[in-house]
Amino acid sequence: MIRDHxxxxxxxxxxxxxxxxxxxGRNTEAGGSGLAxxxxxxxxxxxxxxxxxxxxxxxxxxxxxxxxxLMSKTVCSFKSPYHDQYTESHAGGRSALSLCFADLDAxxxxxxxxxxxxxxxxxxxxxxxxxxxxxxxxxxxTGKLLRGMSPGSGHRTIMRIGPAGENGSAMANxxxxxxxxxGRLGGGAALGAKNLKGIIIYGDAxxxxxxxxxxxxxxxxxxxxxxxxxxxxxxxxxxxxANLQGLNDIESLPWRNLQATSDPAIEQINGERFATDNLLRxxxxxxxxxxxxxxxxxxxxFDANHRYTFKQVAYDYEMIFSxxxxxxxxxxxxxxxILDEMEKxxxxxxxxxxxxxxxxxxxxxxxxxxxxxxxxLSFGDAKxxxxxxxxxxxxxxxxxxxxxxxxxxxxxxxxxxxxACVLGQEMAGYATGEVFFAAQSLGFxxxxxxxxxxxxxxxxxxxxxxxVIDFLIKDEAGRAFMxxxxxxLFARGVYKDxxxxxxxxxxxxxxxxxxxxxxxxxxxxxRWQTRIATGFSPExxxxxxxxxxxxxxxxSIDPLYLNTLxxxxxxxxxxxxxxxx
Amino acid sequence: xxxxxxxxxxxxxxxxxxxxxxxxxVHKQISWDTAGIRIHSSGGLTTGFKASHCLSCDPAPCADxxxxxxxxxxxxxGVLVKKKLCINCGECVSACxxxxxxxxxxxxxxxxIHCGRCVEFCPHNCLGMEETA
Numbered sequence: 001m002i003r004d005h006x007x008x009x010x011x012x013x014x015x016x017x018x019x020x021x022x023x024x025g026r027n028t029e030a031g032g033s034g035l036a037x038x039x040x041x042x043x044x045x046x047x048x049x050x051x052x053x054x055x056x057x058x059x060x061x062x063x064x065x066x067x068x069x070l071m072s073k074t075v076c077s078f079k080s081p082y083h084d085q086y087t088e089s090h091a092g093g094r095s096a097l098s099l100c101f102a103d104l105d106a107x108x109x110x111x112x113x114x115x116x117x118x119x120x121x122x123x124x125x126x127x128x129x130x131x132x133x134x135x136x137x138x139x140x141x142t143g144k145l146l147r148g149m150s151p152g153s154g155h156r157t158i159m160r161i162g163p164a165g166e167n168g169s170a171m172a173n174x175x176x177x178x179x180x181x182x183g184r185l186g187g188g189a190a191l192g193a194k195n196l197k198g199i200i201i202y203g204d205a206x207x208x209x210x211x212x213x214x215x216x217x218x219x220x221x222x223x224x225x226x227x228x229x230x231x232x233x234x235x236x237x238x239x240x241x242a243n244l245q246g247l248n249d250i251e252s253l254p255w256r257n258l259q260a261t262s263d264p265a266i267e268q269i270n271g272e273r274f275a276t277d278n279l280l281r282x283x284x285x286x287x288x289x290x291x292x293x294x295x296x297x298x299x300x301x302f303d304a305n306h307r308y309t310f311k312q313v314a315y316d317y318e319m320i321f322s323x324x325x326x327x328x329x330x331x332x333x334x335x336x337x338i339l340d341e342m343e344k345x346x347x348x349x350x351x352x353x354x355x356x357x358x359x360x361x362x363x364x365x366x367x368x369x370x371x372x373x374x375x376x377l378s379f380g381d382a383k384x385x386x387x388x389x390x391x392x393x394x395x396x397x398x399x400x401x402x403x404x405x406x407x408x409x410x411x412x413x414x415x416x417x418x419x420a421c422v423l424g425q426e427m428a429g430y431a432t433g434e435v436f437f438a439a440q441s442l443g444f445x446x447x448x449x450x451x452x453x454x455x456x457x458x459x460x461x462x463x464x465x466x467x468v469i470d471f472l473i474k475d476e477a478g479r480a481f482m483x484x485x486x487x488x489l490f491a492r493g494v495y496k497d498x499x500x501x502x503x504x505x506x507x508x509x510x511x512x513x514x515x516x517x518x519x520x521x522x523x524x525x526x527r528w529q530t531r532i533a534t535g536f537s538p539e540x541x542x543x544x545x546x547x548x549x550x551x552x553x554x555x556s557i558d559p560l561y562l563n564t565l566x567x568x569x570x571x572x573x574x575x576x577x578x579x580x581x
Numbered sequence: 582x583x584x585x586x587x588x589x590x591x592x593x594x595x596x597x598x599x600x601x602x603x604x605x606x607v608h609k610q611i612s613w614d615t616a617g618i619r620i621h622s623s624g625g626l627t628t629g630f631k632a633s634h635c636l637s638c639d640p641a642p643c644a645d646x647x648x649x650x651x652x653x654x655x656x657x658x659g660v661l662v663k664k665k666l667c668i669n670c671g672e673c674v675s676a677c678x679x680x681x682x683x684x685x686x687x688x689x690x691x692x693x694i695h696c697g698r699c700v701e702f703c704p705h706n707c708l709g710m711e712e713t714a
Contacts, residue, residue, distance in 0.1 A: 154621030206686075
């Protein structure tokens with residue numbers, strides 16, 4: 001699928017028809033993030049609500065997808081139910097290679113089906129099926145049924161939503177192949193608004209190998225770097241949970257709704273403990289030999305006569321933070337049990353956990369009670385959190401419907417905004433300091449992976465506003481190019497610009513290879529322009545007081561430094577977008 | 582004479598590196614289908630993975646079914662493939678009891694030739710080469 005243009009399938013669920021569209025822009029928007037922004041500007045409506053039937057949900061891959069290892073991610077873009085602005089979410093699984101082998105650079109879904117449906121596409125087919133019988137069905141049940149209803153076992157991706165997506169929760173995810181997710185900012189609700197329960201992409205096309213002599217040699221060298229060196233070891237050994245102990249040690253791990261940043265109990269739920277007690281096996285995204293997916297297991301006795309049920313749940317650092325330390329849970333088994341409920345409901349585990357942490361403190365402060373929460377929430381009570389997760393996913397009452405739109409929405413009615421751990425959206429697990437708090441608050445996806453702010457905090461104790469802003473802006477541009485290829489960001493240590501240029505050259509994209517810097521800056525700019533056009537303004541984002549009251553390895557948070565960073569970063573974003581607000 | 586085996590397939594993480602390597606190195610293609618070894622989940626991702634590949638039958642039913650001599654019995658098991666003789670009839674595909682032969686949309690068929698080039702691309706050492714009996 002090497003081509004100098006984009007080949008896009010646009011499916012209209014209102015008419016039930018699709019159209020192949022050819023678009024220019026390979027040397028400017030590249031693919032992935034850049035292509036997604038290009039497509040939103042073509043098919044999106046900046047002035048209409050996120051759930052307008054005509055709003056697109058976009059899945060895009062890049063020019064290196066399928067051709068090099070770890071080019072294994074898909075960018076999903078949509079207008080978010082969380083803030084009604086343009087956003088992206090990224091996931092792997094089999095999604096990227098399936099799109100590649102469906103001979104598509106992107107899939108765009110517009111319109112709304114009259115009834116709940118599933119969409120199946122391949123390089124030679126397009127099929128929309130009525131799945132009304134799946135209404136309210138959990139993610140795992142949906143996956144099992146879709147598996148039997150569609151072709152291509154092993155060479156397809158199955159994306160689906162759970163009750164949370166059908167209910168319009170701004171924390172609803174899109175589950176990808178059981179263990180991966182387009183997690184944040186409500187992609188699941190964007191599909192739910194279209195009555196689209198599942199998407200199956202069957203990758204059945206075959207492409208000739210690039211003709212250059214360099215390609216096979218370069219592939220072998222990249223593969224060697226990834227598998228034969230220690231460069232990627234941290235991702236497949238303990239995986240990202242290895243960071244739990246380290247961040248706890250430097251007083252940067254949020255505990256109990258960020259009332260603390262360190263606790264000796266970390267030894268009970270650190271990466272080593274999960275690997276020893278609960279790691280069942282590793283799994284991988286298609287096209288990635290690293291195998292960073294850590295699948296944990298829990299065995300539960302459901303009947304006194306030794307009758308057991310067995311759960312397999314993929315865990316990462318972020319879920320252990322949001323459903324473990326943030327909720328005061330110090331048992332690996334309990335974390336996995338709550339996570340399993342999040343998975344079934346189709347809720348983003350990070351957002352859901354942080355929101356429940358706010359609800360727990362709001363309960364402690366008697367702002368809410370069981371009248372709202374239905375179960376008594378208290379830090380450390382795993383059973384209550386399992387029940388609350390089901391209630392949150394089902395939007396079972398006014399409180400949970402509101403909480404599903406975000407902790408700040410709930411606190412606007414019940415109070416407690418000061419201790420809502422929200423940085424643009426529910427926080428990621430890094431209480432590292434001022435740089436990260438400013439970076440996530442204003443980051444394009446409000447993700448810790450938008451830029452390396454959390455890492456900067458851990459390496460710098462000095463205060464250098466200009467240096468930080470310069471770092472964040474430049475780092476984001478580089479990552480915007482990576483997510484246009486579309487690389488897993490775990491591979492950013494391998495895929496430096498020179499190697500990316502070699503890869504692009506070897507498969508026939510010399511012009512893009514020669515302009516990586518400018519393409520990255522351009523993609524960064526159009527993403528921000530698109531977000532700003534849909535309503536983003538740095539002024540509208542506030543950092544709750546809780547973030548000003550914590551202590552990290554650097555000492556207490558300096559309010560002036562944090563406010564200055566946020567203000568200057570906001571100005572820099574508006575400047576790079578070249579717009580006036 | 583050696584043959585491809587999957588003695589540690591229980592370690593498979595589903596990265597498809599073996600299939601992609603076969604398609605790339607043997608067939609000069611970018612594909613996870615047109616390969617002598619193809620990875621599938623064994624009833625969903627929670628149950629692990631299985632590999633579809635030639636088990637080096639002797640006699641090989643695919644060779645027996647081939648009407649043009651494109652598939653010839655290989656000494657020690659499996660088949661020798663003469664692509665130029667193939668008429669894309671697909672008889673080998675239906676004759677194989679373990680789904681080891683893949684036929685693409687143009688009718689071309691792909692089966693493991695036991696060259697072993699996929700082995701080094703498995704990050705978990707699932708694959709191996711064994712002497713045939």
